[in-house]
Structures are given as structure tokens and as C-alpha cells.
Amino acid sequence: MTQVRSDAILERMMALHPKVMDLVLDRVWRLLGALGNPQNDLPPVVHIAGTNGKGSTQAMIRAGLEADGHRVHAYTSPHLARFHERIRLAGTLITEDKLTSLLDECYTANDGAPITYFEITTVAAILAFARTPADYTLLEVGLGGRLDATNVVDAPALSVITPVSIDHQQYLGDTLAEIAGEKAGIIKRRTPCVVARQEDDALDVIEAQARRLGAPLSVHGQDWHVASEHGRLVYQDDRGLLDLPMPSLLGQHQVQNAGTAIAALRRLGASDTACEAAVVVPVWPARMQRLRKGPLVDLANPIELWLDGGHNRAAGEALAETLASLAPRPTHLICGMLNTKDVAGYLRPLSKVAASLVAVSIPGETNTMDAAQTCEIAKSVGMPATSAPSVPHAVAKIAEETASGRILICGSLYLAGRILRDHG
Known part of the structure; x- marks a missing residue:
């Protein structure tokens, strides 16, 4: 069995794309309903939005959870070399057989109705996650957050918002505040949310959304701090101080991403060993x-x-x-x-x-x-x-x-x- 089979189905899915690209969730809800609403059967979800650092932060969170012995699903986009990179089932990239079967099932259930490539493939990932036992599901937002195809889980275990900056203005708005409002759309009522370092305009919007929903925030610079000191990564929050190696991923921005991942892991009750693994284990292609x-x-x-x-x-x-x-x-x-x-x-x-x-x-x-x-x-x-x-x-x-x-x-x-x- 070769990759041609899944590629052929993915190619057919492209033809279903609506004539106008609009951010709505109606098509996703319709297909999820046709498949029995698998979004309601996911292992505890960590939902990650932001402009930059989502993929690196997710990779660090996954490394930490796996170091504590957890089985972890992970969804990311876009892929670099093969579509299979997007879907990791309990720690392992999805196989060609399983991917082909899931894509075919989703294509059939959609019954020719308009749907975007990202929407139908996200539903396929959710279906795979619901059917495979695991301890956590990490969902990375594709575009925005409020109307992203991943935003279909009513009560995630945790939300994470990485740094917000100007990008995708044609869909998310022209100002930082407007874009932050879309990212903050993943915050759910009374669900804790970890917030990376933000510009003031973005943070104001995120904090206002959290207040409206009674969602407790853990914010960089307020509830946790991270910095590089003397060739080490130093993280501190109300649980204490961690003195860790520098991240395996290059760049000062990866220190910030590591801080966000550690804050998320601490919220999930992870061990200090998990926090160190989050820093030193990840390999994330095409990031320097x-x-x-x-x-x-x-x-x-x-x-x-x-x-x-x-x-x-x-x-x-x-x-x-x-x-x-x-x-x-x-x-x-x-x-x-x-x-x-x-x-x-x-x-x-x-x-x-x-x-x-x-x-x-x-x-x-x-x-x-x-x-x-x-x-x-x-x-x-x-x-x-x-x-x-x-x-x-x-x-x-x-x-x-x-x-x-x-x-x-x-x-x-x-x-x-x-x-x-x-x-x-």
C-alpha cells in the first residue's frame, strides 16, 4: 500500500472547496454530526492558538506529557513533506492504511457538500483521535481560533494562546486587537488558559474575554516568568523555580515558547522531569x-x-x-x-x-x-x-x-x- 491512495483522496477533497473562503463552523458541525459527533469522545484536550510558536509549543507540551508516561494525540498544520505529519496517534504518526480509511469515510459522509480541505481533514483527525485510546489530545489551531475547524470542543482541559501578531489580515482583521479577539475565541467558560507574552493591545482583549467567561488565566509576566540566564533557562511561578538547560530548538523566542509549554504542563500537574523533557527533547523541522x-x-x-x-x-x-x-x-x-x-x-x-x-x-x-x-x-x-x-x-x-x-x-x-x- 502506498501514499498514492491517501494523496488521491486528498486531491478529491480539494474539489469540494467552497468558491468563497469564509470562516464558519457550519460545514464542520454538519460533517461531525454525520459521523456521530466524535468531538465529544476525545481524550482531554489542550487547545493551542496564536500567531507564532504554536507548533513549537505543542511539540514541547507533547514531549513533557510523554516524559510523564502519557499517551498523547497531536494535530498540527500545515505539513511539510507528508500529510501524515499532521496527525499523531498516541505518540505515532498515523499510518497510510488508517489515514486512507479515515479520509475515505469522511469523504463519503460529507456526500459531496462544499467543505474546505482544512475542515474535512481536521474532522478526519478528530475521528481518529476519538477512536484511539490516549491520555491527552493536543489540537493546534489552523487559522484564527473563534471560527477555526478545531474549535469544536466544549470543555477542553486547557487553552493556550501563544504570541499574537499581525498576520492573515484578510480573514482575522487589520488590528492587533481584532486578531487577538479571534485567537481568544478558543477560551471556554471556566476553562484555564495559559497566555504567552503579548503586546498590551492583544493582552487586553484576551483578559476581557477570560473575564466574561470566568476562565482563570496564567499570564506571562504576571503568573509565570521565563528567561535565559548564564546559558540556562530559568522558569518561575507560584510552585517555585526551575533551572533547566536551554531549549533544543534554537532562538531566544524558543525560550518564550518553552516558558509557555512549562506553564501549560504545570497547569496539567506535570512533574519537573516532564518540564525538563519539554525543553530538551523536541525536534521541530524548519524552525532554524x-x-x-x-x-x-x-x-x-x-x-x-x-x-x-x-x-x-x-x-x-x-x-x-x-x-x-x-x-x-x-x-x-x-x-x-x-x-x-x-x-x-x-x-x-x-x-x-x-x-x-x-x-x-x-x-x-x-x-x-x-x-x-x-x-x-x-x-x-x-x-x-x-x-x-x-x-x-x-x-x-x-x-x-x-x-x-x-x-x-x-x-x-x-x-x-x-x-x-x-x-x-
Whole structure:
């Protein structure tokens, strides 16, 4: 049995997509009802929303819970190389057989009605989680929160809101407060919620929603604190202080994500051992990941090759901070982005730490920004920039012009996924 079977069903599901992309839950509720409402049979749910850091935070929470011996379901999106990455059943990626069966069942139950790809595949994940014994279910929001397809659980064990920033304005609103309102839509009545570091406008909205629903908050800077000190991660809350190794995931922003994960684990009653595992165990692809094998690595040699999938202003700021913390050497960017993103906002902080940029288009993506346009935007924020027809051409171009430094492929998770398919 091969992956072609699930890919074929996923392709059919794309044809069901409504003509207009609208954020509603009606289609999800209809299909869940046709399948017997599996959302009511999930193991205790931890629901995670936010703009940046959702995936890393979820990976850390999962590592901590598993260190305490729990079986954990996890749902994340988008995938990088294979759809199966989205659904982890009791600690293991879903098999091809099970995925094919679930997708076919959901496709049949939907009976040809309009539904988005994300909605029907989210329902398939929920159905899988309801049928497989586990101790916890981690659900990562896809877009927003209030009207996201994952927001169908009446009483989760815990809600988590990672940092909120400007992104997806066409769906979530133009201001930070409007976007925070959508993210805060996952907060449920009297359900505890862990809140990562936020800008004041976002935090005000989240706190107001929690007050309306009587949901107890555990807020960064108020109820818990995290920082890096002398090469260690120091976390403190009303239960005491934890002195831990630095996160296995690179970047100061991962210290903040680790703090959020630890706060969530403490809320769930996890052990100190679990909190340490949350910091040191996770591996999360395309988050400042060093590539060590594959054709592009051979092409770049001896220049280091890195990969990151961040794609908005806050991600650009975090990535610039991470690059500034590495050993000083020239960093050359290969950047491909979608035309729905704030390209200038992403590149502006990177212009302060990168020596040059080679722009590429993302192969196979309808909404890719043309490489020439990305190049012009990079120049407009003060970054020396050229364009290339592909990533291999860009790597070769940089390798011809310099024998040292690092190359960072960045700008989109879709581009990162293309690279990882060839690099494991």
C-alpha cells in the first residue's frame, strides 16, 4: 500500500472547496454530526492558538506529557513533506492504511457538500483521535481560533494562546486587537488558559474575554516568568523555580515558547522531569534547522545550510535575533514568500543581519510571490538582493561568490516543505 491512495483522496477533497473562503463552523458541525459527533469522545484536550510558536509549543507540551508516561494525540498544520505529519496517534504518526480509511469515510459522509480541505481533514483527525485510546489530545489551531475547524470542543482541559501578531489580515482583521479577539475565541467558560507574552493591545482583549467567561488565566509576566540566564533557562511561578538547560530548538523566542509549554504542563500537574523533557527533547523541522545531508548541502559545501519556515513580521524579528546570536559570519538568505504575506515587514529586521538575499518563487504554489518582486521589496528595505530561477540555482550562485558564512533558506513553510522532501 502506498501514499498514492491517501494523496488521491486528498486531491478529491480539494474539489469540494467552497468558491468563497469564509470562516464558519457550519460545514464542520454538519460533517461531525454525520459521523456521530466524535468531538465529544476525545481524550482531554489542550487547545493551542496564536500567531507564532504554536507548533513549537505543542511539540514541547507533547514531549513533557510523554516524559510523564502519557499517551498523547497531536494535530498540527500545515505539513511539510507528508500529510501524515499532521496527525499523531498516541505518540505515532498515523499510518497510510488508517489515514486512507479515515479520509475515505469522511469523504463519503460529507456526500459531496462544499467543505474546505482544512475542515474535512481536521474532522478526519478528530475521528481518529476519538477512536484511539490516549491520555491527552493536543489540537493546534489552523487559522484564527473563534471560527477555526478545531474549535469544536466544549470543555477542553486547557487553552493556550501563544504570541499574537499581525498576520492573515484578510480573514482575522487589520488590528492587533481584532486578531487577538479571534485567537481568544478558543477560551471556554471556566476553562484555564495559559497566555504567552503579548503586546498590551492583544493582552487586553484576551483578559476581557477570560473575564466574561470566568476562565482563570496564567499570564506571562504576571503568573509565570521565563528567561535565559548564564546559558540556562530559568522558569518561575507560584510552585517555585526551575533551572533547566536551554531549549533544543534554537532562538531566544524558543525560550518564550518553552516558558509557555512549562506553564501549560504545570497547569496539567506535570512533574519537573516532564518540564525538563519539554525543553530538551523536541525536534521541530524548519524552525532554524541545520541541514546536514542532501543535494543542496553538497552544492553549498563548505558553507552551512539552514532552513526556517517563518513568514510574518514577528517571525522575521525572531529570526533576526537568532541569527545575531550565532557565531559571527556572513548570512546569505534565499527567500521565497507567498503574495498574501507582508514581505517588507518580514524582511526589514533581517536586513540588519543578512549580507545578501537571493529571491526565488515557490514551485507549485499558485500564490507565490514572483522572485523579481521579492527582490525589489528586499532592496526597498536596504538589503542587497538578486533573483534566481530556483533554490539550487540560488545556492550555486552564493557558493560561487563566497567560500564562507551560512546560507538560510527562508520565507515560507511551503518552501521549507519542498526542501525537506529532498533532505529528510
